[in-house]
Amino acid sequence: MMLRTLLPASIILCAILLPLAGHAAQLDELISPKLELPSSDTTFPDGPGGEAMNGNCLACHSADHTLNQPTLPRNVWKEVVDKMINVYKAPIAPQDAATIVDYLARTKGTT
């Protein structure tokens, strides 16, 4: 008897509560968050080409972009650097571009 009276009540309660819980109907107003995004202070290790890497690559993306790449053939690294310059307009001097390709082929090249 107790169950019989309680059960429908709980069902009704759920039916009332569920649609209110975070339902889209509540989206009456937007409030902008004010956020601070993490930045990275990771740099490429010192050594041949390290300066060219740090001076050119980190303007657009953090070093982990590059460090997480797989090893790739030298010609693929050349294509990547060319794309950065020609498509994404990275202002890299030709001498630095060659140094960067050398660096990538040395540290992340396929043998």
Added chain:
Amino acid sequence: MQNHDVLGRHMTRRLLLGAAGMGGLALLPAPARAEETVDLRAPGGPSTRPITTAYPQKGRMILQRTSPPWLETPFEVFDKGVFTPNDQHYVSWHWANFPSEIDLDKFRLTVRGHVNQTLSLSAKDILHGLPRVELAAVSQCAGNSRIYMQPRVPGAQWANGSMSNALWTGVRLKDVLDRAGVKPGALQVRFGGLDEPVVPDAPKFMKSLGIDHARDGEVMIAFGMNGEQLQLLNGFPLKLIVPGWCAVYWIKMLNDIEVLDQPDTNYWTATGYRVPDKPHDTINPGQSGFKLMPVTRNFPRSFITNIRSGDTVPVGAPAQARGIAFGGDCGVARVDLSIDSGKSWQPTQLGRDEGEYGFRQWQTQFTLPSRGEHTLMIRCTNTNDEAQPDFPVWNPAGYMRNSIESIHVVAA
């Protein structure tokens, strides 16, 4: 076929152990307390990524790139349900230059170009001036799973977590375009957001859809995800939702809609995001002489989420397998499991249908007949009768991988 999974089984807490040895976790500042990592099992490496909780509004995420952010959804999240929690919805930006706060009094969505009247819509106009719609859809980066392509290719080294499913709330793009009045002769609609290139001459990130696609009544301008306003890193305040199409089209912080009567020549539409014009976007490595076409729709995919490669399963006893699937640009018709390396397949039971563009759960029981190693495989067939391919999808840019997934278990 490639063998992997991306569950964080080998999480390390090197610093945690060290700190415990010094006798007092509570004294350490939070960032130094634990450096948790995940092993993505990338063929040839590097495989290890940090788990980060440093991004605002986000919980535990795999840190693929700090800036501009590439944050991947940890794979174990997909075992918990079909809707990805907002605080673990993956994040991907092309340019680092985007606002960290939006002045909503000044924010306007402009609709311009080949229209009868230019519109300048406030967030309130969008929230309260147009019919509201809801739709579940998977946002999947075109480069999802790129890390598993062999030979490896450059680009964001996503494992399987640059995909997330949400219930999107917003308005129909068609209704907005109708309010502006598209003129005869319109060809495409181009979308841009508040993100800007870091280098002045670089191409602003924009994408276009054909005019008929833009007016199909399904493409949405969303302001809500899973009942909350959009997260900033996922495109607050407005995001274009293109159900069934890969997420490069889902412009974040959408503030500009331009109706074009000429083909869009901007880099991202005319040149970028290309795949070979071949079945399954697939060529042999080194192959040349193929035409290119843009990435567009999603393809069917499925994953086992409760068993990981290397797990031990009881021999001769029923075990449960479950996971998620999506049809791509249509619903899931069936999901089949193989426990014998693909020689035979058994059907699985599909969970509740939350919408044809969203994730669908599947589950089944299976019994491994003999001791030793077994390969489990999972295959989705969508409602257009398109099944996942049983060969490696490969293309030079690493897009749209949807090969059948395999995991290796040991019956004991």
